[in-house]
Amino acid sequence: MRTVLKIEEVSKSYHLGRLAVPVLHDINLAVKEGEFAAIMGPSGSGKSTLMNLISCLDQPTSGKIIIGDRDTSLLSEIELARIRGKKIGFVFQTFNLISRLTAQKNVELPMVYQDIPKAQRVKKALGLLTMLGLGDRADHKPAELSGGQRQRVAIARALANEPEVLLADEPTGNLDSRTGRK
Numbered sequence: 008m009r010t011v012l013k014i015e016e017v018s019k020s021y022h023l024g025r026l027a028v029p030v031l032h033d034i035n036l037a038v039k040e041g042e043f044a045a046i047m048g049p050s051g052s053g054k055s056t057l058m059n060l061i062s063c064l065d066q067p068t069s070g071k072i073i074i075g076d077r078d079t080s081l082l083s084e085i086e087l088a089r090i091r092g093k094k095i096g097f098v099f100q101t102f103n104l105i106s107r108l109t110a111q112k113n114v115e116l117p118m119v120y121q122d123i124p125k126a127q128r129v130k131k132a133l134g135l136l137t138m139l140g141l142g143d144r145a146d147h148k149p150a151e152l153s154g155g156q157r158q159r160v161a162i163a164r165a166l167a168n169e170p171e172v173l174l175a176d177e178p179t180g181n182l183d184s185r186t187g188r189k
């Protein structure tokens with residue numbers, strides 16, 4: 008199987024003024040196509056930090072992140088944005104839904120950026136919401152949804168462009184165990 012994600016000797020420190028806050032130390036990881044990997048650790052150990060690096064929202068202090076066959080440290084902002092848009096789906100720990108848009112429009116948004124025709128994206132978004140048990144909540148805005156429903160909208164949005172890599176930061180944290188398993 009093809010390796011879709013490779014992390015080589017990645018370290019990350021945050022900088023607060025002159026103070027360096029070291030978080031990740033020489034992380035190595037390879038994930039093959041079709042593989043499912045879970046990153047576990049206590050609160051504050053750096054899981055979200057690593058996810059943000061993998062999704063190219065942030066850059067490592069040292070080391071390499073390779074997505075497909077591309078070393079992301081060598082890519083321009085525009086190329087990174089393209090990879091994020093097409094190849095990576097991200098379910099954020101805090102959802103990051105757009106509050107003025109309905110569930111339906113939130114799920115459509117990544118497809119808008121990929122120029123998917125309207126009829127197709129409307130159908131796809133509603134199909135995903137229905138699959139996640141939210142077919143009757145498509146016209147609700149995030150504030151009109153429960154926490155677990157918001158999380159499921161975020162999952163639907165992450166799946167919208169059928170990404171090669173799906174990153175999920177505690178994606179079942181707000182769901183009851185049965186819905187989480189489903």
Ligand SMILES: Nc1ncnc2c1ncn2[C@@H]1O[C@H](COP(=O)(O)OP(=O)(O)OP(=O)(O)O)[C@@H](O)[C@H]1O
Pocket residue numbers: 021022023028030048049050051052053054055056057100
């Ligand atoms: N922007 C930032 N600037 C400075 N320090 C940060 C920043 N973001 C995170 N940190 C610190 O980095 C460490 C790792 O944070 P991170 O959010 O990656 O943890 P986590 O493993 O996802 O925790 P949780 O399980 O609580 O979500 C924490 O100690 C945090 O205080």
Ligand SMILES: [Mg+2]
Pocket residue numbers: 054055056100176
């Ligand atoms: Mg976290």
